[in-house]
Amino acid sequence: MTKETCYICDKPKTSGEHVPPKCLFPANKDLEPSENFRKNLIKVPSCDEHNSAKSQDDEFMLITFASSMAAEKGSGFLQNSKLKRILDRKPHVFNELLKHSTPIKLPDNENNVVETCIYSLDRERFMNQMEAVANGVYFHHLKQKVTGRTIVNPIKGFQTTSIKQNLHNAKTKKFAETLFPAKPVYGDNQDIFYYQVTEDKPEMIMKLVFYRNIEFIAVFNGECR
Ligand SMILES: [Zn+2]
Numbered sequence: 001m002t003k004e005t006c007y008i009c010d011k012p013k014t015s016g017e018h019v020p021p022k023c024l025f026p027a028n029k030d031l032e033p034s035e036n037f038r039k040n041l042i043k044v045p046s047c048d049e050h051n052s053a054k055s056q057d058d059e060f061m062l063i064t065f066a067s068s069m070a071a072e073k074g075s076g077f078l079q080n081s082k083l084k085r086i087l088d089r090k091p092h093v094f095n096e097l098l099k100h101s102t103p104i105k106l107p108d109n110e111n112n113v114v115e116t117c118i119y120s121l122d123r124e125r126f127m128n129q130m131e132a133v134a135n136g137v138y139f140h141h142l143k144q145k146v147t148g149r150t151i152v153n154p155i156k157g158f159q160t161t162s163i164k165q166n167l168h169n170a171k172t173k174k175f176a177e178t179l180f181p182a183k184p185v186y187g188d189n190q191d192i193f194y195y196q197v198t199e200d201k202p203e204m205i206m207k208l209v210f211y212r213n214i215e216f217i218a219v220f221n222g223e224c225r
Pocket residue numbers: 006007008009010011046047048049050
């Protein structure tokens with residue numbers, strides 16, 4: 001019997017990695033008895049190095065989502081959202097958010113001044129992690145490792161500060177809108193996360209959707225091992 005190896009590298013499996021990270025899904029103890037957002041979470045074999053929980057990357061992803069939603073929705077952000085229910089239980093995540101935020105005052109649509117915040121988070125670290133999530137979902141879907149580069153772009157609900165990047169994302173979004181409407185939707189907790197793929201082939205394109213609001217497109221290189 002061959003030993004199972006990590007979803008990213010060739011090291012032996014030492015643990016299971018949840019993709020996306022388990023901490024993005026509200027824990028059952030925080031919910032009504034009828035609710036369950038941790039049904040059949042996706043898990044892939046992982047070495048220690050590629051386990052996000054061991055590098056604290058899992059909570060970093062949660063913080064980044066929270067700050068992105070905050071930036072988009074302004075001061076009333078996250079009301080009644082699933083994400084808010086997780087954050088209520090994790091004050092240290094909010095503290096981390098505040099460390100990276102600068103309060104500012106901005107005019108709203110009716111020219112009233114509203115208080116909001118700008119957040120500076122490590123975008124590169126986040127996008128690297130999103131790439132790992134995409135690779136994990138790919139492995140789960142095809143039972144194959146990604147062999148080449150994976151390119152991930154945010155297309156909805158994720159703020160960037162670069163005009164060029166936003167333009168590029170708008171183009172990717174337009175392209176993505178033509179690809180996925182008729183495709184099956186995968187994931188047993190779709191309020192938190194689901195994905196779609198263009199085809200069940202190594203050269204697939206994948207859409208990843210978090211909290212029904214934040215969307216990414218992943219393009220995988222074609223070769224398989
Ligand atoms: Zn590994």
